[in-house]
Amino acid sequence: MFTIKLHPILYILLFLSGLTGKISGFVLAFLSVLLHETAHLLTALGFGYQTFAIELFPFGGVARMDYSLFNDPIAEALTALAGPLESIIFAMLIKVFSPFLQLPKITEDLFTINLGLAFVNILPLFPLDGGRIIRSFLAGKGGYKKATIKVTRFTKLVVLVSGIPLIYLSLRGVVPLHFPFLLLFLFFSAREDNFLYAYLAQKDKKTTVLEKKGLLSSKVWVVEPGKKIGEIIPFLTGKNYHLFFLTDKHGKIVGEVTE
Numbered sequence: 001m002f003t004i005k006l007h008p009i010l011y012i013l014l015f016l017s018g019l020t021g022k023i024s025g026f027v028l029a030f031l032s033v034l035l036h037e038t039a040h041l042l043t044a045l046g047f048g049y050q051t052f053a054i055e056l057f058p059f060g061g062v063a064r065m066d067y068s069l070f071n072d073p074i075a076e077a078l079t080a081l082a083g084p085l086e087s088i089i090f091a092m093l094i095k096v097f098s099p100f101l102q103l104p105k106i107t108e109d110l111f112t113i114n115l116g117l118a119f120v121n122i123l124p125l126f127p128l129d130g131g132r133i134i135r136s137f138l139a140g141k142g143g144y145k146k147a148t149i150k151v152t153r154f155t156k157l158v159v160l161v162s163g164i165p166l167i168y169l170s171l172r173g174v175v176p177l178h179f180p181f182l183l184l185f186l187f188f189s190a191r192e193d194n195f196l197y198a199y200l201a202q203k204d205k206k207t208t209v210l211e212k213k214g215l216l217s218s219k220v221w222v223v224e225p226g227k228k229i230g231e232i233i234p235f236l237t238g239k240n241y242h243l244f245f246l247t248d249k250h251g252k253i254v255g256e257v258t259e
Contacts, residue, residue: 004034005055025109030056032087032113036121037061039086040079047075060117071144077136080129087118120182125158126151127189159187218243225249 010030017026033056040063041051049066069076091114098107121129131151138147163183169175219240223232224247232244246255 003053005053007057028109029113033061036083036087036117037063039082043079043082073136073139077133080132083129084118084122087114091115125155125186159183
């Protein structure tokens with residue numbers, strides 16, 4: 001169904017963790033991130049979107065999915081939510097069953113790792129899961145492009161404001177040393193997606209569904225004169241087939257166009 005790809009640095013970290021006697025924590029973190037990303041992929045698959053791979057990096061993982069998912073706000077929001085939700089549920093299950101497992105160190109580490117995964121990923125910063133959820137809600141009002149601009153600008157503002165304090169706190173040992181690097185990652189990762197490509201990919205999927213089933217749900221839009229195509233495309237989200245009624249300046253329908 002999908003493949004698992006490991007960043008080369010992970011092999012170095014695995015070797016170093018073995019030398020320092022911390023291989024147990026490394027493996028537990030690796031498995032927790034893998035489960036977190038698998039939850040994303042399975043949810044996307046449930047919405048009918050193809051899944052490709054899970055890529056694991058030193059600071060976390062990325063689930064590679066059908067790009068047309070980013071043209072479907074509801075599916076994207078629930079897919080993004082699935083990761084933190086899985087981490088919380090898994091942490092709670094570990095807490096409940098830890099007395100029976102009699103592995104206090106392992107269960108305590110798993111509980112801490114998964115709660116940390118859920119907390120970090122649910123932050124409203126893009127491209128973290130929380131940022132994607134916020135973007136999906138905003139997209140329903142102003143379209144995907146404007147929504148992404150808002151969350152990416154907010155993310156960069158938060159990173160710039162909190163960067164120096166976090167570096168200071170990490171040097172003092174108050175917060176983990178990797179937090180400033182996580183902020184740096186977010187700053188350079190917070191960028192706009194290719195919405196035209198996402199729309200075209202979604203459009204191809206709709207054509208395939210229509211050919212197979214002969215039936216497709218639709219969404220109707222009323223377009224005022226003067227609207228440009230570039231202003232309309234960001235609103236063409238989801239699996240519906242879009243129909244447009246064109247009006248004149250008096251609100252009278254003068255024509256219709258399909259996508």
